[in-house]
Amino acid sequence: MIINMLKTSHQLVHISHQEKQKAMVSEMVGKITNVCWDKCITSTPGSKFSSSESTCLTNCAQRYVDMSVLIMKRFQSMQ
Amino acid sequence: MDSFSPSSTSSNGLSGQSTEALMDQVKSQLAQAYAEEFLETVRSKCFAKCITKPGTSLSGSESSCISRCVDRYVEATGIISRTLFSSPR
Numbered sequence: 674m675i676i677n678m679l680k681t682s683h684q685l686v687h688i689s690h691q692e693k694q695k696a697m698v699s700e701m702v703g704k705i706t707n708v709c710w711d712k713c714i715t716s717t718p719g720s721k722f723s724s725s726e727s728t729c730l731t732n733c734a735q736r737y738v739d740m741s742v743l744i745m746k747r748f749q750s751m752q
Numbered sequence: 753m754d755s756f757s758p759s760s761t762s763s764n765g766l767s768g769q770s771t772e773a774l775m776d777q778v779k780s781q782l783a784q785a786y787a788e789e790f791l792e793t794v795r796s797k798c799f800a801k802c803i804t805k806p807g808t809s810l811s812g813s814e815s816s817c818i819s820r821c822v823d824r825y826v827e828a829t830g831i832i833s834r835t836l837f838s839s840p841r
Contacts, residue, residue, distance in 0.1 A: 675785050688778065698837060699786050705836070706829045707793055714828070718801055718821040722828075730828055734835045 676700055709733035794825050 676696045688696075713729035714722075722730070802817035803810075810818075 675782070675789065678785075689775075692779065692782075696782060702829060702833045702836065703786070703790065703793070706825070706832045707797075709832060710797055710825065710828055714801075714824065717817055718798075718824040720820055720823075722824065722831075727831060730831045731835045734832045738836065 674700055705734050705737050708737065790829075794822055797825060798822060 676693070709730050712733055713726055798818050798821035801821055802814055
């Protein structure tokens with residue numbers, strides 16, 4: 674991940690909290706779009722999304738976040 | 753590729769440039785890195801969707817598929833960005 678490059682670079686000027694947040698947001702949107710495209714856009718891309726495709730994308734993004742929360746909770750309960 | 757090209761280097765490796773100039777450089781390199789990553793993703797997705805049997809040149813339907821694919825992928829990015837970051841649940 675790009676943000677890991679920032680974390681491991683010792684010579685870098687201090688990156689503001691705000692910049693880190695922006696980078697994390699970009700990273701997350703990129704990752705989720707990547708997986709949700711594969712799940713939701715199953716046919717040849719058209720000139721616009723069908724309503725089922727755009728609904729799928731919205732649901733997919735929210736479920737991915739829900740899943741991430743659940744995974745963290747589960748993992749933490751194992752520690 | 754030299755990232756910072758310092759004109760003078762102090763003992764901690766940072767250049768004589770102002771902190772602000774360095775920050776701008778970092779922000780611009782971050783933006784560039786994300787743009788390159790985004791383009792690579794789009795290439796990969798659209799090749800998978802649109803070029804099913806590579807021929808000796810890009811057909812008209814392959815070209816229009818690719819154009820639509822780029823538009824849709826950008827649109828999908830917007831949908832997901834708004835879903836997660838502008839309507840708190």
